[in-house]
Amino acid sequence: MESVLGRYRNLIILVGVLFLQVLGLAVQVKRGNNNSEEKDTRLIRVWAVGALSPFERGIVWLQNSSGNIWHNYFYLRGVRAENRQLKEQIEHMRLEQVRLTEDASQARRLQTLLAFKEQFIAKTVAAQVIGSSGSDLSRVVYIDKGKNDGIDREMAVITADGIVGKVLLVYPNEAQVLLISDQSSGVGAILENSRLQGVLRGSANGEVVLERIMSDEAVQPGETVLTSGGDQIFPKGLHLGTVTKVGAGKDLFLNIKIRPAADLSKLEEVLVLTEKQERQATAEDHVRVRAADILAQRLPSVPDKPVTDPNAKSSASGVTASSSSKPASAAGTTAVGNAPAKTAANAGSSIKSVSVTGTQAGTKLTPATSQHPAGTLPAASGTARTAKPKTTTDSSTQAKSPSIQAIPTDSEPKPAVTTPPNPQPPAQEDSPQ
Amino acid sequence: MPITYTSGEQVEVYRFSIPVTVGVPLLALFLQAFVPLRFPRFAVYVDLPLLVTIFFAMARRSPVAGLFTGAVIGLAQDMLGHNPIGIYGIAKTVVGYGASSLGVKLDVENAGARFLVTLGFYLVHSAVYFTVARGMVNMTQTWSWPHGILAGLVNAFIGVFLYFLLDRFKQRT
Numbered sequence: 001m002e003s004v005l006g007r008y009r010n011l012i013i014l015v016g017v018l019f020l021q022v023l024g025l026a027v028q029v030k031r032g033n034n035n036s037e038e039k040d041t042r043l044i045r046v047w048a049v050g051a052l053s054p055f056e057r058g059i060v061w062l063q064n065s066s067g068n069i070w071h072n073y074f075y076l077r078g079v080r081a082e083n084r085q086l087k088e089q090i091e092h093m094r095l096e097q098v099r100l101t102e103d104a105s106q107a108r109r110l111q112t113l114l115a116f117k118e119q120f121i122a123k124t125v126a127a128q129v130i131g132s133s134g135s136d137l138s139r140v141v142y143i144d145k146g147k148n149d150g151i152d153r154e155m156a157v158i159t160a161d162g163i164v165g166k167v168l169l170v171y172p173n174e175a176q177v178l179l180i181s182d183q184s185s186g187v188g189a190i191l192e193n194s195r196l197q198g199v200l201r202g203s204a205n206g207e208v209v210l211e212r213i214m215s216d217e218a219v220q221p222g223e224t225v226l227t228s229g230g231d232q233i234f235p236k237g238l239h240l241g242t243v244t245k246v247g248a249g250k251d252l253f254l255n256i257k258i259r260p261a262a263d264l265s266k267l268e269e270v271l272v273l274t275e276k277q278e279r280q281a282t283a284e285d286h287v288r289v290r291a292a293d294i295l296a297q298r299l300p301s302v303p304d305k306p307v308t309d310p311n312a313k314s315s316a317s318g319v320t321a322s323s324s325s326k327p328a329s330a331a332g333t334t335a336v337g338n339a340p341a342k343t344a345a346n347a348g349s350s351i352k353s354v355s356v357t358g359t360q361a362g363t364k365l366t367p368a369t370s371q372h373p374a375g376t377l378p379a380a381s382g383t384a385r386t387a388k389p390k391t392t393t394d395s396s397t398q399a400k401s402p403s404i405q406a407i408p409t410d411s412e413p414k415p416a417v418t419t420p421p422n423p424q425p426p427a428q429e430d431s432p433q
Numbered sequence: 434m435p436i437t438y439t440s441g442e443q444v445e446v447y448r449f450s451i452p453v454t455v456g457v458p459l460l461a462l463f464l465q466a467f468v469p470l471r472f473p474r475f476a477v478y479v480d481l482p483l484l485v486t487i488f489f490a491m492a493r494r495s496p497v498a499g500l501f502t503g504a505v506i507g508l509a510q511d512m513l514g515h516n517p518i519g520i521y522g523i524a525k526t527v528v529g530y531g532a533s534s535l536g537v538k539l540d541v542e543n544a545g546a547r548f549l550v551t552l553g554f555y556l557v558h559s560a561v562y563f564t565v566a567r568g569m570v571n572m573t574q575t576w577s578w579p580h581g582i583l584a585g586l587v588n589a590f591i592g593v594f595l596y597f598l599l600d601r602f603k604q605r606t
Contacts, residue, residue: 048512134465138514
C-alpha cells in the first residue's frame with residue numbers, strides 16, 4: 001500500500017488539488033445560480049485586488065503626472081488653432097442648444113400631460129480606471145473609487161461618449177466594473193429611429209450585439225442605439241452605440257452588431273452614476289431664445305436711439321413693447337435684444353414688430369402681424385431695439401415672462417441686457433399648443 | 434553553466450529566493466492586469482502568468498511544486514476577473530504539473546525546446562480552460578484553432594525571451 005502511495009504520490013496530489021478546485025467551483029456555480037452576491041468569494045477577491053491596486057494606482061498616478069507636465073508645459077503646439085476651432089464649435093453648439101431647448105420644453109409639456117416620471121442623473125462620481133482582469137474572457141475593469149466614495153453595486157458607469165458598464169463588485173477603495181462587451185452583461189436598449197426595443201449583450205469574442213429584435217423588422221446600419229431604461233440601472237436615453245451590421249440570427253431574431261459609443265478598449269476616466277432621481281415631469285418654461293436672437297446679439301449693433309414714443313403699448317393685454325432685451329412672450333416669441341434691425345432681419349429673414357399681443361396673461365403671446373422690411377422698423381420698434389425693458393402693467397404677465405440672457409461678444413462691448421430670472425417660474429405656464 | 438542533459442539523474446534542479454518566488458508571479462499578474470489598459474490586444478494573445486507558471490515548473494522539476502505553483506497563480510488570476518474562482522486555477526494546475534513532469538524527463542534549457550513546450554502547454558491550458566468554462570460554468574465559449582495557434586506562437590515567442598531573463602534568478606540547489 002505504501003509503495004503504491006509513494007509511487008503515485010504526485011498523481012494523487014494532483015487529483016486532490018484538482019478535486020478541491022472543482023468542488024469550490026461547483027459550490028460557486030450553484031450559489032451563483034441562486035443569485036447570491038458572491039459573499040463567499042468576496043474576501044479572497046479583496047485580497048487579490050488589495051495586493052495589486054496600490055501598484056496600479058501608483059503607475060497611473062505617475063503616468064498622469066508625467067503626461068500633465070508634458071502636455072501642459074512643453075507640448076503646446078497647435079493650441080491656438082485648437083482654441084479657435086473650439087470657439088467655432090461653441091458657436092455651433094449654442095445654436096444647436098436653442099433648437100434642443102425648444103424640443104425639450106415641448107417634450108416636457110407632453111410628459112406633463114401624460115404624467116410621465118422622469119429619471120434624472122442627480123449625482124456622479126468621477127473615477128479613474130486603474131486595472132483590468134487581464135483576460136479576454138472576463139471583460140471587467142477596476143476603478144479607483146469604492147465603498148468609501150459612495151459607490152455601490154449595480155450603479156451605471158458612463159463616459160461622455162456613452163455607456164461603459166455597471167459596477168459589479170465594490171471594495172473599500174476600488175470597484176469592479178463589468179463592461180457591456182462582456183458576455184454576461186445585458187442592457188435594455190432601444191433603436192433611436194425605429195423605437196424597437198431589445199437587449200444589448202456582449203459576446204465571447206468581445207463583440208456587442210443587440211438581441212431580441214424580430215427578423216421582420218427593418219434595422220439599418222448606422223442607426224443609433226440608446227438605453228431604454230428598462231433594466232432599472234441605466235437611465236433612459238443614454239448613448240449605447242451604433243448599428244454596424246444586420247444579419248439573420250437564430251430563432252426569428254436578427255443578429256445586429258453594435259459598435260459601442262464609448263471606446264471600451266481605451267478607458268481612462270469614467271463617471272459613476274451614484275444617484276438617480278425620479279420625479280414627475282413638470283412643464284417649467286425655461287429660457288426661450290431663438291437662433292436668430294443669438295445671431296443678432298452677436299452681431300455689431302447700431303448706436304442707441306432716444307426713445308421717441310414711450311407710450312407704445314401692446315394692442316391687447318397691456319404688455320408694453322418697449323423692451324429691448326426681454327422677450328415679450330412666454331410662448332416662444334422673443335424680442336430681438338439690442339441688435340439692429342438689419343442684422344436681425346438677416347438672421348431671421350424678416351422683422352416682426354416687437355409689439356406683442358397677449359392672448360391671455362402669461363400664457364401665450366403672439367407677435368403683431370405687421371412685418372417690416374429689413375432696417376425699416378418703425379419708431380416703436382426702434383424703441384424696442386434700444387430701450388430698457390419697460391416692463392409691464394400686468395403683474396401676472398411680468399411674473400411669467402421668461403428671461404433672456406444676452407451673450408457677450410468678443411468684438412464689441414454691448415450694454416448688459418440681462419434681465420433677472422424669474423424667481424418662481426410658473427409650472428404650468430404653457431398650455432400645449 | 435547549467436547542466437542540460439536529458440538523463441533524469443543529471444538534470445539540474447533549481448530553486449529561487451522567496452522575493453523572486455513571490456515577486457515574479459505578482460509582477461506578471463500586475464502586468465497582465467495593467468498592460469491591457471494601454472494595449473487591449475495584450476489580454477487576447479498574451480498570458481504572462483502562464484509563462485511564469487511554465488518557467489517555475491520546468492526549473493524546479495518537481496511535479497508537486499509545479500502543480501501548487503500553477504494552482505496559486507491560477508487562482509490569483511481568477512480573483513481578478515468576475516468569473517467563478519477556479520477556472521484558471523484548474524488549467525494552470527494541470528500545466529504546472531505537466532511542465533514540471535516534462536522538465537524532469539527532457540532537456541528544456543534551449544530556446545527551441547522552450548518554444549515548443551510553451552506552445553504546447555498554451556494549447557493544453559486553453560483546452561482545459563475551455564472544457565471547464567463550458568462544461569462546469571456554462572460559459573459561452575467558442576474554440577478557434579487559428580486563434581489558439583496564433584496566441585500560442587505569440588506566447589512561445591515572448592516566453593523564450595522571458596525565460597532567459599528569469600534564468601538570472603535561478604539558484605542551484
